[in-house]
Amino acid sequence: MARRLVKEILRNPQEHIGEKVHLSGWIRTLRSSKHFGFIELNDGSFFKNIQIVFEEKLSNFEEITRLPIATSLEIEGTVVESPGSKQPVEIQAEKITVVGLSDHDYPLQKKRHSFEFLRTIAHLRPRTNTFNAVFRTRSVLAHAIHTFFQERDFVYVHTPIITGSDCEGAGEMFHVTTFDLNNPASIPRTESGETDFRQDFFSRETNLTVSGQLEVETYCMAFRKVYTFGPTFRAENSNTPRHAAEFWMIEPEIAFADLQDNMDLAEEMMKFIIQYTIDRLPEEMEFFNQWIDKGLLDRLHNIVSSTFERITYTEAIELLKKAKQTFEYPVEWGRDLQTEHERYLTEKVFQKPVFVSDYPKDIKAFYMRLNDDEKTVAAMDLLFPGVGEIIGGSQREERYDYLENRIKEMGLNVDDYWWYLQLRKYGTVPHAGYGLGFARAMMYITGMENIRDVIPFPRTPRNAEF
């Protein structure tokens, strides 16, 4: 008798007919009548369930008919052709052993639940069809990212999660401290009354990282092509379906490269990871297409075969000014594009992904390379229909004097960036990189509309239960 996974049987059902098998898994649903019954068993290996037929002749038949959903079982039986039309084969059970009984108050029913409710039981929701598909996809998509970069000789760099001071300057950060906040009187103070971080664990103020970019640039100057893939944190009070306080980000960085090379890489990567996922998870993608987002597969196929549009910020402003529709926020050169503007460009004008590049320097970060016009920087955002900004990147300022000036212009402290500036002193090269929000890519590929539903245990304001 062979131990089998449901995936092995259901991927090649004909090859297993007549085979004696030993299965184990959980009851997804159970239906019984007086003399026989059906169990849909999920063993974790496959999105789909296998049907178990059990009959009166089993010694524990009565017990089995009353088993609650989620009960775990060991099953011995024979693979047979199924008379029913919904499955090619089923298991004729010869022995069913209860491994772990479930309780009758198991909260998941054999019907649709709202995503809101399922978020309150994040420890159980991976057992539902939707979240089973989502989180298997998440695993495969993560692997797709690594495959893409590893096949192209990128070096994977683990940048730190705890970071010194707020050098990165990208939004609110979570403090990291060993001071006892329950006992404020015990927290050391300087003579001027401020918290004395010199006496804290790291002898300085530390935070959770908002980006690994600055650190990964240092490795870029050694390995030429590098990427990070890890968690980042934002303490913003953002209450939207597209923001989380903890999320994973992919940040490639390439040396001897400019903004066009950067966009080429981003476009190639997006197409690769989409195709990779579609190829490996046909059942899950079909499920998303049918139940989550009807046009999903068409749209994804379209992305893979299309050429992403590339326009400059200045061209985008002209397009928006010519638009027939009115916008809530004014369109004016020098102001940042609003969500409504980005959506208009990617959903109405081009109806496909759009790179917008060369933004005014005053609305972008200090490290972005100043263009020859001295008014714009070599920045780019990739806008996707439906999810908006999915990638933000730039060519980095590789010229020491320019970078130093920009740091000062932005009111930042040059001393804080001593090691970052030294990269421009010791053999500087043009280089570029970008950040891809992993969860946002997940949303786009699965059709899920809320970031809280593509992160196993999402952290958002007021929510860190699990």
Next chain:
RNA sequence: UCCGGAGUAGCUCAAUGGUAGAGCGGGUGGCUGUUAACCACUAGGUUGGGGGUUCGAGUCCCUCCUCCGGAGCCA
């Protein structure tokens, strides 16, 4: 954080200011091929918290909390 909507049984939702209900889920029984199985019976409620108006509040008013959506911040 701002704007809007919502909060009633385990879940999804009804209920003109006048006796709180249904479907699903749970329990019990029935049923010889089911597919969110079906049929019958049954248990289940501090209507988010607090305050107010009223003879009477799930319903009207105030306030707080939480969730959802839009916006901002961004990835």
